[in-house]
Amino acid sequence: MTTIRQLEYITAIEDHGTFQAAADACHVTQPGLSAQVRQLEDLLELQIFERGRKRVLVTPAGREILDRARRVLIAVEDLQQAARSSSKPFTGPLRLGVIPTVAPFVLPAVLPKVRRAYPALRLEVHEAHTPELVQALEQGTLDLLLLALEAPLGDAATLALFEDAFMLALPRDHRLAGRKRVRESDLAGEDVLLLEDGHCLRDQALSVCNRAGALEIGDFRASSLTTLVPMVASGAGLTLLPALATRTSAALDRDLALVPFSRPVPKRTIGLAWRKTSPRGDEFSELADLFSAAANTTRRRS
Amino acid sequence: MTTIRQLEYITAIEDHGTFQAAADACHVTQPGLSAQVRQLEDLLELQIFERGRKRVLVTPAGREILDRARRVLIAVEDLQQAARSSSKPFTGPLRLGVIPTVAPFVLPAVLPKVRRAYPALRLEVHEAHTPELVQALEQGTLDLLLLALEAPLGDAATLALFEDAFMLALPRDHRLAGRKRVRESDLAGEDVLLLEDGHCLRDQALSVCNRAGALEIGDFRASSLTTLVPMVASGAGLTLLPALATRTSAALDRDLALVPFSRPVPKRTIGLAWRKTSPRGDEFSELADLFSAAANTTRRRS
DNA sequence: TCGTAGTCATAACCAGAAGTTACCAGCACG
DNA sequence: CGTGCTGGTAACTTCTGGTTATGACTACGA
Numbered sequence: 001m002t003t004i005r006q007l008e009y010i011t012a013i014e015d016h017g018t019f020q021a022a023a024d025a026c027h028v029t030q031p032g033l034s035a036q037v038r039q040l041e042d043l044l045e046l047q048i049f050e051r052g053r054k055r056v057l058v059t060p061a062g063r064e065i066l067d068r069a070r071r072v073l074i075a076v077e078d079l080q081q082a083a084r085s086s087s088k089p090f091t092g093p094l095r096l097g098v099i100p101t102v103a104p105f106v107l108p109a110v111l112p113k114v115r116r117a118y119p120a121l122r123l124e125v126h127e128a129h130t131p132e133l134v135q136a137l138e139q140g141t142l143d144l145l146l147l148a149l150e151a152p153l154g155d156a157a158t159l160a161l162f163e164d165a166f167m168l169a170l171p172r173d174h175r176l177a178g179r180k181r182v183r184e185s186d187l188a189g190e191d192v193l194l195l196e197d198g199h200c201l202r203d204q205a206l207s208v209c210n211r212a213g214a215l216e217i218g219d220f221r222a223s224s225l226t227t228l229v230p231m232v233a234s235g236a237g238l239t240l241l242p243a244l245a246t247r248t249s250a251a252l253d254r255d256l257a258l259v260p261f262s263r264p265v266p267k268r269t270i271g272l273a274w275r276k277t278s279p280r281g282d283e284f285s286e287l288a289d290l291f292s293a294a295a296n297t298t299r300r301r302s
Numbered sequence: 303m304t305t306i307r308q309l310e311y312i313t314a315i316e317d318h319g320t321f322q323a324a325a326d327a328c329h330v331t332q333p334g335l336s337a338q339v340r341q342l343e344d345l346l347e348l349q350i351f352e353r354g355r356k357r358v359l360v361t362p363a364g365r366e367i368l369d370r371a372r373r374v375l376i377a378v379e380d381l382q383q384a385a386r387s388s389s390k391p392f393t394g395p396l397r398l399g400v401i402p403t404v405a406p407f408v409l410p411a412v413l414p415k416v417r418r419a420y421p422a423l424r425l426e427v428h429e430a431h432t433p434e435l436v437q438a439l440e441q442g443t444l445d446l447l448l449l450a451l452e453a454p455l456g457d458a459a460t461l462a463l464f465e466d467a468f469m470l471a472l473p474r475d476h477r478l479a480g481r482k483r484v485r486e487s488d489l490a491g492e493d494v495l496l497l498e499d500g501h502c503l504r505d506q507a508l509s510v511c512n513r514a515g516a517l518e519i520g521d522f523r524a525s526s527l528t529t530l531v532p533m534v535a536s537g538a539g540l541t542l543l544p545a546l547a548t549r550t551s552a553a554l555d556r557d558l559a560l561v562p563f564s565r566p567v568p569k570r571t572i573g574l575a576w577r578k579t580s581p582r583g584d585e586f587s588e589l590a591d592l593f594s595a596a597a598n599t600t601r602r603r604s
Numbered sequence: 605t606c607g608t609a610g611t612c613a614t615a616a617c618c619a620g621a622a623g624t625t626a627c628c629a630g631c632a633c634g
Numbered sequence: 635c636g637t638g639c640t641g642g643t644a645a646c647t648t649c650t651g652g653t654t655a656t657g658a659c660t661a662c663g664a
Contacts, residue, residue, distance in 0.1 A: 001306070001307070002306065002378060002381070002382060003305060003306060003651095004303070004304065004305060004306055005303070005651085007381075018610090018611070018612090019611080019612060019613095020610085020611070020612080028651090028652070028653090029652075029653065029654080030611095030612075030613095031612090031613075031614080031615095031652085031653080031654085031655095032651065032652050032653070034612065034613065034614095035613095035614095035650095035651075035652085036651075036652095038613090039650095039651095044382070044385035045385065045386075045389055046385055046388060046389050051611085051612060051613090056611090056612090061385070061388040061389070064384050064388055064581070065381060065384060065385060065388075068377065068380055068381035068384055068581070069381060071377045071380075071381075071579070072374060072377040072378050072381060075370065075373045075374040075377050076304060076374050078370055078373075079304070079309075079367060079370035079371060079373075079374060080304060080346070082366050082367060082370055083346035083347065083348055083363070083367060084347075086348060086363040086366055086367075087347055087348050087363070277373070279366070279370070307622090320639095320640070320641085321640080321641060321642095322639085322640070322641080330622090330623070330624090331623070331624065331625080332640095332641070332642090333623085333624080333625090333641090333642075333643080333644095334622065334623045334624070335623095336641065336642065336643095337621095337622075337623085337642095338622075338623095340642090341621095341622095353640090353641065353642090358640095358641090605664100606663105606664090607662105607663095607664085608661100608662085608663085608664095609660105609661090609662085609663100610659105610660085610661080610662095611658100611659080611660070611661090612657105612658090612659085613656100613657080613658080613659100614655100614656080614657075614658095615654105615655085615656080615657100616653100616654090616655085616656105617652100617653080617654085617655105618651105618652080618653070618654100619650105619651095619652080619653090620649100620650095620651090620652090621648100621649090621650085621651090622647105622648085622649085622650090623646105623647080623648075623649090624645100624646080624647070624648085625644105625645090625646085625647100626643105626644085626645090626646105627642105627643080627644080627645105628641105628642080628643075628644100629640100629641090629642080629643100630639105630640080630641090630642100631638105631639085631640075632637100632638090632639075632640095633636105633637090633638090633639095634635105634636095634637090634638105
């Protein structure tokens with residue numbers, strides 16, 4: 001009969017590339033693991049792995065099996081989590097994924113609050129770009145995401161926390177620096193600096209620029225907002241900063257001017273996302289209160 | 303460690319109502335099953351069943367666990383099916399659900415074709431109303447549905463087979479009986495007979511009648527089209543029949559007249575539906591060809 | 605080119621878990 | 635108040651999943 005353990009073994013093999021490493025990861029010996037895999041293959045009457053020289057290959061049929069095995073394991077994981085949180089919610093591990101353009105501006109305020117409110121919760125933060133986060137969510141590697149809801153999120157359940165308006169960031173001596181407000185159309189013909197590929201913020205800012213007729217500077221793409229801001233301050237061009245990022249010390253450069261947009265204000269929506277099938281949806285909704293409260297204090301501070 | 307077998311046991315208990323019956327269904331003895339359930343409850347640290355006098359009750363927490371257990375089992379089932387069909391497709395059991403207003407007009411033509419084309423396929427037909435079918439599909443009790451796609455189908459994958467136009471069925475001596483075509487508005491003020499509650503066809507016909515201002519006869523609701531047709535023929539009122547049902551002998555009553563609608567023709571769409579996650583989506587799409595071919599011959603015959 | 609260090613498979617053995625039979629306790633019902 | 639259902643407990647058996655020890659094969663470096 002098919003067993004959960006067998007499925008854990010084969011996914012471990014795919015994850016680690018060799019039987020040996022998988023066996024270690026599963027805390028069993030290699031022959032034991034081999035036997036189980038063999039048994040599963042016999043049962044399904046198909047070969048999952050091609051035992052090759054120096055490396056294990058996944059057969060086409062095995063590919064399908066592995067994908068489904070992971071779904072089974074997620075469902076099992078969810079069941080166990082459901083059991084835990086039905087008796088004592090806000091307990092155990094919670095793997096949170098956050099995008100880089102949000103993490104540094106929200107987490108410092110939120111994490112302590114979470115620790116205080118739910119000491120039994122073991123929060124584990126992973127930072128990555130939206131597509132990786134979404135994939136990890138679907139694979140069950142992450143439980144909860146904190147990101148911009150405008151990006152494609154598959155069929156995750158989402159909950160908006162707050163809106164994060166974009167502001168125009170530009171050198172103090174720029175012609176627009178004195179303005180009380182700017183319109184998107186004011187950007188026409190300007191040189192803008194953007195983040196490197198992968199950041200959803202880049203895509204959002206880029207679409208604003210395209211609409212407005214601004215031109216991205218060709219030879220530079222910042223790897224983070226922290227590197228982007230000094231570039232703008234030093235006169236290399238202007239950029240769009242989410243309001244969330246404008247209250248942090250790095251943005252308080254004396255050579256940097258910040259001008260809000262007039263309506264309609266370009267913005268992004270920061271929120272939480274989780275698997276629709278997650279047993280902890282209720283907990284996440286409750287956590288959301290903490291998140292938006294903390295984010296508000298961050299934004300008001302300064 | 304949680305095991306698939308344990309999950310099978312607890313779902314069997316819910317399905318059969320007692321430990322004893324569940325044990326029989328699982329082909330194990332009751333103590334063996336009891337021990338496993340106990341073990342699972344210890345592991346999850348919650349009570350799934352309330353062992354009561356004469357009957358087993360499911361606790362609230364147990365409710366949640368059982369739902370998730372079923373999801374796991376569906377995922378496992380899908381995995382095994384994926385294995386089977388990746389090596390030899392169109393093999394093994396295929397549980398097909400069909401609505402009553404379609405089954406008698408499509409299955410007689412389709413089933414023999416299917417048997418001939420895929421002799422290794424063990425087709426098992428279940429007849430029920432749409433909501434039951436959809437629920438069974440989601441629970442993994444059925445694999446494939448044949449029904450009208452207008453009804454709410456959850457998030458199943460669907461594939462339209464053909465359109466099934468409604469026709470006006472009425473007594474030979476009715477004032478509209480001689481018409482070449484009728485408009486929906488011609489129904490205004492007429493007495494119509496409909497199927498009993500639960501049939502999606504009833505809902506569809508009813509909405510046409512409401513639009514047209516026709517009135518349902520209060521004291522009679524037919525349990526099937528076969529009982530409905532003679533009622534109309536005997537002058538009790540008129541009704542809407544799907545074209546699919548008008549070619550069968552029962553509808554060829556000499557006291558019954560059939561008049562097609564002019565455009566826009568009211569109609570339903572007959573199609574297949576299956577779980578999006580089903581490993582056999584490809585097989586189902588291929589089966590669809592057989593179904594629509596067979597349905598066409600049915601409709602052209604006569 | 606020949607060890608060496610990896611790979612996975614095989615074989616023999618062991619321990620524990622899952623299943624069995626046999627029995628007991630409680631409750632419903634005629 | 636027995637009879638016939640429940641499900642639980644206990645002792646025994648079976649088997650399966652695990653172990654260690656070993657072997658065959660490949661890649662790679664001395």
